[in-house]
Amino acid sequence: MSQVADGQRLFVGGSWVEPDGGHYAVVDPATEETIGWAPEASRDQVHAACAAAREAFGPWSRTSPEERAAVLGRAADIIASRFAPYAELAQAETGATTGTARAMQVGVGVARFRRYARVEPAEWAIPPQINEAGPMGKAAVMGALAVRQPVGVVTCITSYNNPWANPAGKIAPALAMGNTVVVKPAPQDPLSVYRMAQALEAAGAPPGVMNVVTGRSVEVGEAAVASPDVDMVSFTGSTAVGQRIAEVCGRDMKRQLMELGGKGAAVVFDDADVGSAVAGIGTTFSFYSGQICTAPTRVLAQRGVYDRLVEQLAAYAHRLKVGDPREPDTVVGPVISAAHRERVESYVELGRKEGAVVVTGGRRPSLERGFHIAPTLLADCTNDMRVAREEIFGPVVTVIPFEEEEEGIALANDSDYGLIDYVWSGDVARAFRVARQLRAGGVGVNTVGRNMEAPFGGFKKSGVGRDVGSYALHAYSEVQAIVWPG
Secondary structure: OOOOOOOOOEEEOOEEEOOOOOEEEEEOOOOOOEEEEEEOOOHHHHHHHHHHHHHHHHHHHOOOHHHHHHHHHHHHHHHHHOHHHHHHHHHHHHOOOHHHHHHHHHHHHHHHHHHOOOOOOOEEEEEEEEEOOOOOOOOEEEEEEEEEEEOOEEEEEOOOOOOOHHHHHHHHHHHHOOOEEEEEOOOOOOHHHHHHHHHHHHOOOOOOOEEEOOOOOHHHHHHHHHOOOOOEEEEEOOHHHHHHHHHHHHHHOOEEEEEOOOOOEEEEOOOOOHHHHHHHHOHHHHHHHHOOOOOOOEEEEEHHHHHHHHHHHHHHHHHOOEOOOOOOOOOEOOOOOHHHHHHHHHHHHHHHHHOOEEEEOOOOOOOOOOOOOOOEEEEOOOOOOHHHHOOOOOOEEEEEEEOOHHHHHHHHHOOOEEOEEEEEOOOHHHHHHHHOOOOOOEEEEOOOOOOOOOOEOOEEOOEEOOEOOHHHHHHOEEEEEEEEEO
């Protein structure tokens, strides 16, 4: 499968530009074969992309919300018309199963473009207020209006686990608000983002409204953050990288939206529906092969259900087929790279040394090719183990026992992360009581499902800010107050 033709050049100011740094191979994690070549931008080319976005910002921000929505809607239609080849590309870049590549990658990408093709109010009237100490020493009635204005130029740095949904969730709301963007996708799977750029170009987005720069060097990302033409950085990735970006942004007071790491606690009480809990927790093994920050990777099981939960999770993991993601019965595909596989395996070995029991998995499947890891369950863990505290980002689940409700809550909150936690209990009142005490940006009660209009983001080191639904429009805007005498 060749995806070379239109992934070899950068997209800067509406032109397809030859990269100064040559090209690098994009590898299919399932076959270990090169499926395309991505351009390596220079620092000057990144700065040129940021300058192009700055030049385009004024005219684009002055277009009407309806005009911008029309561009996004046409882009969604174009992507949808090329759904099959784009899903094949996403699968080749990420090693995702066919269902995931179609529904959760390209499918969600299309849905997000369509969502932000809906025009929403950007102005709100504020009730008039009597100002007792007016400018002439007289009482005056003051009217006010709150207006959402675009931030300006937004650098979007996206994660490798979903090259469609994650970039679309940044690009579409940013453009809908009248911002312009410079997109720096993850180096492992950048080709899909170029297809997004093509769709927006064909949909009538003016030159410079969307720019794409790629590269494996740290220099590319740093230049896209530090450029004086950039007003905001939207980043999805590791906490360590997010902290570095925040330091750079802080020097110029650039706005930030950060979706960082997670170590989701799944608190399972004695009265829980164990089958439902197992199915939800089991998504850590199957969904993106555990390469997802929202995964319920840290299970806190009340003592009365602990043995049964461990037994059923082990059986569930053992049943999952690991292999070629293009085969219809494969549930667990590869992780993104050989280096990442080694990292995940090192955590499993660390868990053994720390005293965890490897109930199932913990070995490399006997497959001829692909960066595969067997779904792995680590039991008898404690919350001070590194495997229970650090984000592994693979198909590995740790299980920790607890006795009483208060202990379960305390263990869940004893984490540097706070993205999404989960509660399973047959007592709905207790589940909601516990949910409100968890220090996480989101809590799933008896589910790992999400409402795609609910705010998304994390507490603590899991991030800064909220997006999704209308909250994304808020994230990519500044609030301006206009006041007048009534």
